[in-house]
Amino acid sequence: MGIFHKHIAQYTDEELMKEVIRNHSSLAITELHRRYSRKLLGYFIKMLQRDEDTANDFVQELFLRILEKKHLYDPEKRFYTWLFTIASNMCKTAYRRSPIVALSHDAHELQRHTVHGDDLAEKNRFKALLKESLDQLEHHHKTVFVLRYMEQFSLNEIADITETSLGTVKSRLFYATKKMTEHLKAFDPTYESTFFKLN
Amino acid sequence: MDKHLNNNEERLFDLLDQKDFDQLTAAEKAFVETHFSQAEYRLQRQMISESASLYETPSEAQPLVIPAKGNSFIGITIPLYQALIGIAATITLFLSIWPDQDEKTGAPNNKPALSRTDTIIQTKIIRDTVIRYKNYRNHEHTVQPRSASDEQFLAAQMRFLEANALELPDIVEELNRPAGNSLSNDPTSERLLKSTYQSDAK
Numbered sequence: 045m046g047i048f049h050k051h052i053a054q055y056t057d058e059e060l061m062k063e064v065i066r067n068h069s070s071l072a073i074t075e076l077h078r079r080y081s082r083k084l085l086g087y088f089i090k091m092l093q094r095d096e097d098t099a100n101d102f103v104q105e106l107f108l109r110i111l112e113k114k115h116l117y118d119p120e121k122r123f124y125t126w127l128f129t130i131a132s133n134m135c136k137t138a139y140r141r142s143p144i145v146a147l148s149h150d151a152h153e154l155q156r157h158t159v160h161g162d163d164l165a166e167k168n169r170f171k172a173l174l175k176e177s178l179d180q181l182e183h184h185h186k187t188v189f190v191l192r193y194m195e196q197f198s199l200n201e202i203a204d205i206t207e208t209s210l211g212t213v214k215s216r217l218f219y220a221t222k223k224m225t226e227h228l229k230a231f232d233p234t235y236e237s238t239f240f241k242l243n
Numbered sequence: 244m245d246k247h248l249n250n251n252e253e254r255l256f257d258l259l260d261q262k263d264f265d266q267l268t269a270a271e272k273a274f275v276e277t278h279f280s281q282a283e284y285r286l287q288r289q290m291i292s293e294s295a296s297l298y299e300t301p302s303e304a305q306p307l308v309i310p311a312k313g314n315s316f317i318g319i320t321i322p323l324y325q326a327l328i329g330i331a332a333t334i335t336l337f338l339s340i341w342p343d344q345d346e347k348t349g350a351p352n353n354k355p356a357l358s359r360t361d362t363i364i365q366t367k368i369i370r371d372t373v374i375r376y377k378n379y380r381n382h383e384h385t386v387q388p389r390s391a392s393d394e395q396f397l398a399a400q401m402r403f404l405e406a407n408a409l410e411l412p413d414i415v416e417e418l419n420r421p422a423g424n425s426l427s428n429d430p431t432s433e434r435l436l437k438s439t440y441q442s443d444a445k
Contacts, residue, residue, distance in 0.1 A: 081304035090298055100305045107307050115322060174293055192260075193294040200320045218248055218256045225287050243318050 057123035065114045077107050080124070083195070084131055091135040093179060100140075121204070128197070129205045132187055139183045156231055170228075177227035186219035188213055215234050251278070263288050403442060 052060075052075050063072040081103050088099035109130060110117075117126055180185060187206060191197045197205065202213045248256060255278055264284050265273060319350060321383055427433075 073309065074307055077304075077307040081307070082301060085301045085304045086298060089301060096301055099301070101303050104308065108310070111309070169299055170291060174290060174297060178294075178297070190296070193291050194297065196295070202404075214253060214256055215246065215248050217260070218252060221259065221287055221290070224290060225283070228286060228290060 058119060061114075061117055061123050062119060063217060064111070065117065068111070072166075073107060076110075076123070077103075080127060081107075084127070087128070087131055087190070087195060088135070090178075090194060091186065092138055102131075102134060106134060122201075125201050125204050128191070128195070129207070132191075132205050135187070136183065167208075172226070173228055177224040180227065181220055181223060185216055185223065188216045189220045189224075192217055255279075259284070259287055259291070400442075 052071060055063075055072075055075070056075060056078070058071075060072040062078055063069045064076075064234070084106060085099050086097070088094065088102040089096065092099065092102070094102075106127075110127075113130075117123070137189055142198075153167050178189065181189065190204045191205060199210055199213050199217075203210045206213065208216075255275065258267065258275060262271070264272070264275075279287075298402060
């Protein structure tokens with residue numbers, strides 16, 4: 045392609061996106077897909093609790109949506125943030141259409157299958173409970189938790205993605221963590237909630 | 244709707260978000276322990292750190308399939324708001340060009356007829372069609388009276404025609420009567436002959 049004067053990998057996301065807007069460049073959109081499809085795939089799996097094939101369909105749909113809505117992209121903003129804004133909205137829509145029901149594992153049942161003192165088993169049990177507690181969160185709490193502690197976005201970026209204020213993001217994270225901790229009490233019998241004595 | 248955090252909650256959140264219990268300063272530990280037990284703080288930090296590796300990294304995503312261009316109208320897409328503006332502009336233009344279309348199509352008008360003028364003075368007569376007849380005179384064939392006696396003869400003929408003008412409708416009626424009479428019994432023929440003899444006698 046003559047429009048690219050240097051190797052395509054050297055272009056920033058924003059430059060590639062400009063190329064998509066100007067020339068509907070399939071080369072540019074394919075490069076963006078190469079860069080972010082895997083990360084988005086992981087995000088959809090976490091958020092929607094779906095299998096990899098369904099998550100792949102979401103990734104495909106997301107990039108087609110970028111092509112359709114390319115005029116809505118603000119070149120002053122980071123492409124990566126805009127990408128996750130669309131992904132987050134898609135998850136919200138999917139959640140409204142068919143609310144996700146968390147698969148409940150009885151904590152005591154999990155404990156029964158665990159050999160006490162086995163570190164690996166303990167760790168697995170903790171992870172299972174953590175997943176369960178994450179899936180039981182309300183959608184907006186889950187979104188901020190996944191973006192912050194799984195996708196490693198900054199608080200300001202999460203505010204941009206979720207189109208809320210920084211204060212709202214902090215508040216949602218705070219209460220999300222609180223709810224999850226309550227659920228994880230079963231993991232530690234000695235746990236005694238002294239959560240927010242001031243409240 | 245989540246309420247906004249107060250100062251203490253926000254400070255707690257910042258510490259939980261960034262530091263393990265062992266990384267806290269003595270003042271921070273003292274602050275944390277007024278709200279949480281040490282075990283509770285550690286559990287929350289463990290939850291946050293374990294979350295990063297909670298899900299396995301997925302394998303590569305399926306390659307992107309871009310549909311062939313040209314499915315849309317003339318190969319381009321426009322935003323919905325632009326399409327709506329275009330439709331609205333077209334309708335406005337249409338109405339401005341044909342404002343009285345309802346009247347022309349004979350749509351019923353429920354408004355009562357009110358005259359806004361009491362007197363109409365016609366100052367100009369406009370005729371849409373003027374037919375003008377032009378008289379051509381053929382000078383070569385014009386018969387000029389040759390003498391005074393000819394002029395007198397013509398004047399006498401005119402007077403005779405004027406005098407008998409009242410009888411002409413009767414003649415027309417007779418002419419329109421169905422044929423079938425003999426010449427001697429036909430009153431029209433009789434009158435014509437009579438008038439001819441009279442004019443000859445004069």
